[in-house]
Amino acid sequence: MKRTIQSAVILIFTLILATGLSVAQVAESKMTYTVSMDQPVNHYYHVTFRYDGVSSGSVDLKMPAWTPGYYMILDLAKNVVDFTATDESGKPLAFEKTAKNTWHINTEGVESLNISYYVFANQTSVAESYLSEQRGFISPTGIFMYVDGKLNHPVTVRINPFTEWTQISTGLDRVEGSKNTFTAPDFDRLYDCPVLTGNQEVVKFEYKGIPHDIAIETPGTCNRDTLASDLKRIVEAATGIIGEIPYKHYTFIIMERGGGGLEHLNSMAVFADVSKYQGSEHDRNMLGFFAHEFFHLYNVKSIRPIVLGPFNYDKECITNMLWLSEGGTSYFEELILNRAGFLNREKFLAHATRTIGCHENIVGHEFQSVALASRDTWMLFFNRNENSEGVTINYYEKGSTLCLLLDLRIRYESKNENSLIDVMRTLYQLYSKSLNRGFTDEEFREVCEKAAGCSLADFFEYVYTTKSIDYAKYFGYAGLNIDLTPLESVTHLNKTIYKRSFLISPVKTPSVLQKQLLDGWLK
Ligand SMILES: [Zn+2]
Numbered sequence: 001m002k003r004t005i006q007s008a009v010i011l012i013f014t015l016i017l018a019t020g021l022s023v024a025q026v027a028e029s030k031m032t033y034t035v036s037m038d039q040p041v042n043h044y045y046h047v048t049f050r051y052d053g054v055s056s057g058s059v060d061l062k063m064p065a066w067t068p069g070y071y072m073i074l075d076l077a078k079n080v081v082d083f084t085a086t087d088e089s090g091k092p093l094a095f096e097k098t099a100k101n102t103w104h105i106n107t108e109g110v111e112s113l114n115i116s117y118y119v120f121a122n123q124t125s126v127a128e129s130y131l132s133e134q135r136g137f138i139s140p141t142g143i144f145m146y147v148d149g150k151l152n153h154p155v156t157v158r159i160n161p162f163t164e165w166t167q168i169s170t171g172l173d174r175v176e177g178s179k180n181t182f183t184a185p186d187f188d189r190l191y192d193c194p195v196l197t198g199n200q201e202v203v204k205f206e207y208k209g210i211p212h213d214i215a216i217e218t219p220g221t222c223n224r225d226t227l228a229s230d231l232k233r234i235v236e237a238a239t240g241i242i243g244e245i246p247y248k249h250y251t252f253i254i255m256e257r258g259g260g261g262l263e264h265l266n267s268m269a270v271f272a273d274v275s276k277y278q279g280s281e282h283d284r285n286m287l288g289f290f291a292h293e294f295f296h297l298y299n300v301k302s303i304r305p306i307v308l309g310p311f312n313y314d315k316e317c318i319t320n321m322l323w324l325s326e327g328g329t330s331y332f333e334e335l336i337l338n339r340a341g342f343l344n345r346e347k348f349l350a351h352a353t354r355t356i357g358c359h360e361n362i363v364g365h366e367f368q369s370v371a372l373a374s375r376d377t378w379m380l381f382f383n384r385n386e387n388s389e390g391v392t393i394n395y396y397e398k399g400s401t402l403c404l405l406l407d408l409r410i411r412y413e414s415k416n417e418n419s420l421i422d423v424m425r426t427l428y429q430l431y432s433k434s435l436n437r438g439f440t441d442e443e444f445r446e447v448c449e450k451a452a453g454c455s456l457a458d459f460f461e462y463v464y465t466t467k468s469i470d471y472a473k474y475f476g477y478a479g480l481n482i483d484l485t486p487l488e489s490v491t492h493l494n495k496t497i498y499k500r501s502f503l504i505s506p507v508k509t510p511s512v513l514q515k516q517l518l519d520g521w522l523k
Contacts, residue, residue: 029053031153033144036160037197040131043122044081047143049115054107060148061103061115064141064191064313069262069300070127071377073316076142077101079129083117090114101314102148119143126194126262126269135198135217136162137255137269141313146187151310155190157182161197169202169215170195171251171267188310192301194262194269196253203228207235210245214252220275227277230284230342234291237340241332241421242298242428250297252290261289263296284342291340292333299332300325303427306438320441322374323463327399330355331407332424334400338523345522349480349504352404356471356482356502359397363492367391370398371464390492402462405474406448409459411517412477413452419521423451471502478518479510 030052035045051059063077077100085093085103087110095105107113119142121129130137138159147153159168159180171193172182184190196215203214205228212235214228231252239245247266258271270293277283300308305321319325334351337343343351359365368376373395380392407420426447431439439447449456461467471482483505486498510518 029055029153030156031147031150032156032158034158034160035138035143037131037136037162040133040136040162043120043131044118045121045129045131045136045138045143047117047119049113049145051113051115051147052111054111054113057107057109059105059107059113060098061105061145062148062313063101063145065101065315066313067127067139067141067262068191068309068311069264069296071316071322072127072382073378074128074142075100076128079120079142081118081120084115086114086116088112088114103145115145124258124271126260126271133162133164135196135200135255136165137253138195138197139269140191140193140195144187144190146313151187151313153186155184155187157184157190159195159197165198167200167202167215168195168197169200169213169251169253171247171249171264173248189265191313192264193267194253194264196255196269205229205232207232207239208245210247210249212250212252215254216274217255218257218273218275222274222277223279226279227274230279230287231290233340233342234287234294234336237336238291238295238298238332240339241295241336242425244428246302247297261293263293263301265297265301268293268296287340287342288333288337291336292329295329295332295336298428299329299424302432303424304432304438306440308438316378318375318378320371320374320463321444322377323370323395323399323402324444326396327370327401328403330396330400331403331420341523348522352401353482353502353504355397356401357500359393359401360469360502361497361499362389362393363490363495363497364389364391364393365398366466366495366497367493368393369463369465370395370402373398401469402459405462405469405471406456406459407521408474408477408517409456410448410452411521413454415513416516416520418451418453420451423447426451475504476507477514478521479507479514480518481505481507 032050034048037045063080065073065075067074083103085095085105087093093105093108095103098104119129121131123130127139129139129142157172161168168180170182172184175181175183184193198217200215200217201219203216203224205212214231216222249266251267253267253269254274255271257273261268261270272286272289305319305325307317307319311317334343334348338348368391370393373393403420411419427439431437445456445460462469472484475482483501483503485500487500489496489498
């Protein structure tokens with residue numbers, strides 16, 4: 001919030017300097033979107049955009065090429081149909097496509113601009129929009145164009161749902177007294193707030209006085225009270241890790257069964273079947289998924305690599321650090337479940353065993369570092385083929401494991417004074433809140449080394465190279481054994497890997513320090 005307000009102030013100040021406009025004139029500039037969906041069966045949203053206070057001879061309207069959190073170029077402009085631009089009297093204004101996602105409009109000196117277009121929306125995805133008689137899911141990056149150079153401009157959004165629908169669920173701030181009008185302080189915030197319209201059931205709970213909505217598309221026989229109380233325990237454990245709650249309201253958007261979820265600052269959009277949720281052991285398997293998307297509100301939305309916000313919506317934002325942003329979130333997902341009482345120590349370690357095995361028992365780990373997997377995700381993650389398993393790795397798996405090892409190492413080196421949690425708190429307070437930016441690879445390493453009180457050069461080789469990981473040393477810090485006995489081998493190209501069980505078990509007589517470390521780490 002602080003970042004966006006500051007940016008908006010700087011932008012307005014710059015605008016005043018650049019154009020000589022008075023404050024009153026700048027304040028009149030207003031952007032309003034209206035989204036209608038009269039015939040959902042046709043899968044078309046009708047979008048109109050009113051821009052008052054136009055002060056330039058031309059305007060470039062741009063549609064983002066991707067959706068933050070979903071690291072793939074989607075070319076969302078491909079779904080735009082029947083684009084028109086008119087002045088206040090309805091007179092058409094000339095425009096041309098100057099790039100695949102840019103509409104260049106000759107404004108001819110008008111002060112108000114009316115834009116109209118349709119968006120075809122028939123993708124079942126958390127990163128793309130969908131419209132049918134079942135629901136309307138608005139993934140904002142593919143619906144709302146921004147005026148080039150004015151990403152920091154406030155925007156008002158009016159949603160006109162299909163006549164048979166009664167609910168609108170979103171993380172956007174609702175205009176007081178209005179059912180369907182919302183505001184965002186800038187387009188980054190708008191793009192971070194998906195909208196679900198339909199007849200979803202909304203279950204509510206509060207945590208520390210903050211309202212949380214659970215919007216469920218197919219509630220079925222779900223035990224609403226149990227689901228709400230389980231999610232509340234997740235919220236309590238996750239927010240307790242960082243120690244601060246940065247949102248004023250939070251919305252869980254839960255669509256029909258399926259897979260996939262996307263994180264946002266004060267909402268999540270997921271496909272998950274909660275229609276039979278009773279809080280059983282089996283049901284609780286999906287709580288890790290919710291914990292993961294929820295913790296992202298810190299790790300990636302606030303605590304983030306430097307290129308991941310503010311974003312360049314035109315092209316790939318390449319970083320080495322998705323091992324921390326995604327793998328780290330998977331690690332904290334397990335810690336949250338442990339702290340919330342959903343995953344005991346034995347099961348936590350069994351999950352760690354499984355994750356290590358998934359990474360180590362494929363030959364790809366001999367060919368691709370986790371930093372490279374992060375950089376190449378834009379072309380490789382969603383485009384897997386017969387070559388993928390042999391030469392690539394999953395940065396969720398290696399990243400989660402590295403964060404676990406880093407946590408143990410910091411606890412060991414600092415004699416249980418600090419942990420990876422202290423690192424995350426420092427990153428949140430220093431980079432996200434004080435400096436309003438992300439951090440570089442070097443800055444992240446500095447914070448870790450400060451917490452450990454020593455150089456971690458040998459650890460960071462595991463990030464940037466394919467060097468073999470010394471699991472026995474790291475688990476030994478917590479008085480744990482890991483079984484590294486080779487079971488069988490496979491060869492690919494010029495590399496041989498030995499498959500192992502990686503079973504983790506406690507040593508018989510741990511030292512006082514080992515016991516302290518393990519007890520401080522896991523419940
Ligand atoms: Zn994630």
